Amino acid sequence: MSDQEISLAAGRHYLAIPGPSVMPDRVLNAMHVAAPNIYTGPLLDMMDGLVADLKAVARTKHHVAIYVSNGHGGWEASLVNTVAPGEKVLVLVNGMFGQGWANHAMGLGLDVEIMDFGKRAAWDFDKISARLSVDQGQIKAILCAHVDTSTSYKNDLQRLREVMDGVGHDALLLADCIASMGCDRFEMDAWGVDVAISSSQKGLMTPPGLGLVWFNDKAAERQKSLKQVSPYWNWVPRANPEGFYQYFNGTAPTHHLLGLREALTMLVHEEGMENAWARHETLARAVWAACGVWGQGGPVEMQVPDAVDRGHAVTGVSIGAPSGTTLRDWLSENMGVTLGIGLGIVPPNDPEWHGHFRIGHMGHVNAHMVLGTLGAIDTGLKALGIPHGDGALTAASRICAGQA
Numbered sequence: 317m318s319d320q321e322i323s324l325a326a327g328r329h330y331l332a333i334p335g336p337s338v339m340p341d342r343v344l345n346a347m348h349v350a351a352p353n354i355y356t357g358p359l360l361d362m363m364d365g366l367v368a369d370l371k372a373v374a375r376t377k378h379h380v381a382i383y384v385s386n387g388h389g390g391w392e393a394s395l396v397n398t399v400a401p402g403e404k405v406l407v408l409v410n411g412m413f414g415q416g417w418a419n420h421a422m423g424l425g426l427d428v429e430i431m432d433f434g435k436r437a438a439w440d441f442d443k444i445s446a447r448l449s450v451d452q453g454q455i456k457a458i459l460c461a462h463v464d465t466s467t468s469y470k471n472d473l474q475r476l477r478e479v480m481d482g483v484g485h486d487a488l489l490l491a492d493c494i495a496s497m498g499c500d501r502f503e504m505d506a507w508g509v510d511v512a513i514s515s516s517q518k519g520l521m522t523p524p525g526l527g528l529v530w531f532n533d534k535a536a537e538r539q540k541s542l543k544q545v546s547p548y549w550n551w552v553p554r555a556n557p558e559g560f561y562q563y564f565n566g567t568a569p570t571h572h573l574l575g576l577r578e579a580l581t582m583l584v585h586e587e588g589m590e591n592a593w594a595r596h597e598t599l600a601r602a603v604w605a606a607c608g609v610w611g612q613g614g615p616v617e618m619q620v621p622d623a624v625d626r627g628h629a630v631t632g633v634s635i636g637a638p639s640g641t642t643l644r645d646w647l648s649e650n651m652g653v654t655l656g657i658g659l660g661i662v663p664p665n666d667p668e669w670h671g672h673f674r675i676g677h678m679g680h681v682n683a684h685m686v687l688g689t690l691g692a693i694d695t696g697l698k699a700l701g702i703p704h705g706d707g708a709l710t711a712a713s714r715i716c717a718g719q720a
C-alpha cells in the first residue's frame with residue numbers, strides 16, 4: 317500500500333470557466349477527419365445551412381460574416397466596418413470587457429467617450445438618455461457588452477434601443493455578445509441591435525478560433541459611406557461570397573467549420589434556442605441559489621447583487637483574499653474541477669485579486685455538471701475552513717427540480 321494521500325480528482329477534469337467552454341464529444345469527433353476538399357463537395361455544400369443557423373442563433377434575417385479570429389477580431393471587424401478613424405463612439409462600461417473594447421477602439425484611432433457605471437452597477441438609463449439627447453449627431457456608434465464576462469452583468473439592450481429611439485438618436489448599436497450568444501436570450505432584429513459580435517468558444521461549444529459578426533442593412537449602408545475598409549476585415553465579400561474562398565478571405569478554417577456545424581445542429585435543430593436559453597437560466601439560478609446560501613454564513617458574495625442583472629452563462633463571486641485563489645487551486649487539485657479566475661475587479665498585482673473567482677456555466681453544460689461543481693465548491697469551503705452557510709446543494713437541487 318502506498319502512503320500517498322488519495323486524491324478525488326481522478327476522472328474527467330471539468331473546466332468550469334467562462335470560456336473556452338466544454339466541447340461536446342460530437343463536436344470533437346466531427347473535427348477528427350482528414351483534410352477535407354476545399355474546392356468542391358460537402359464542406360462547400362454545408363455553408364448555406366451553416367450561415368442560416370448562425371442567423372437563427374442571433375435571431376436575425378440579415379447578414380453574418382465569419383472570421384478566422386477570436387472575439388478581439390470580432391471587435392475589430394465590427395468597428396472597421398462601421399466607423400472611420402476620428403469619429404466618435406460612446407462605450408457603456410460595467411466590466412473589463414466593455415473597457416477592453418473601448419481601448420481597442422482608441423487603438424483604431426476612434427474618438428472614444430466612455431460612460432463607466434462601475435463594477436457593481438447596471439447601466440443608468442437616465443444618464444444615457446441625458447447624454448444622447450444633447451448629442452449633435454457626433455456619436456456614430458454605441459458599443460456595449462450584452463454580458464460582461466468579468467463582472468457577469470447582463471445589460472438590457474432592448475431598453476437601450478428604446479432610449480436611443482426615445483431621444484431620436486441615430487447611432488448604430490453594436491453589442492458584444494461573446495459571452496451571451498447561445499446562452500442568454502438575444503433577439504437581434506426585434507431588439508434593434510445593428511451589429512452583434514461573438515466567437516466560437518463559449519455558448520457555441522466549438523474551439524476558440526472563429527469570430528462572428530452579424531450586421532443589419534443599416535450597418536451595411538453605413539459601411540458603404542466609409543472611404544476605406546481594411547480588406548481583411550471587410551464584411552461584404554464574407555457575407556455575400558461569390559466563391560467559397562471569399563467567406564474567409566483566404567484559406568478556410570476547415571475543421572472549425574466542421575465542429576461548428578455539429579454544434580449548431582445540437583443547439584439550433586436538436587435542443588432549440590428557447591430550450592437552450594431556458595436550460596442556461598435554470599442552471600444559473602441553481603448557481604445563484606447555492607451562492608446565496610453560502611453567503612448567509614460567510615464571505616461568499618455574488619458580484620451582481622440583483623438577479624435580474626445577472627448573465628446566465630457566468631457568475632462572478634467574491635470571497636475575500638486569499639480564499640478565492642486558495643479555493644480554486646484546491647478544487648483543481650482535489651476535486652477535478654477548475655473555476656475561472658476573477659477578472660477585472662481589481663488589478664492582478666493587487667493582493668485583493670485573490671479574493672475573486674467566476675463559475676462558468678455556458679454551452680455544453682447540464683445539471684449534473686453544475687451540481688457537481690457546486691458540490692465540489694461546498695466541499696472546498698469545508699476542507700479549507702472557509703465559513704459558509706449550510707444547505708447550498710439543497711437550494712440548488714430545488715431549482716433543478718423545479719421546486720423553487
Ligand SMILES: Cc1ncc(COP(=O)(O)O)c(C=O)c1O
Nearest residue numbers: 386387388413464465494495515
Ligand atoms: C464579453 C467578452 N468580450 C470579449 C472577449 C474577448 O474575446 P477573445 O478572448 O476571444 O478575444 C471576451 C472573452 O472572454 C468576453 O467574454
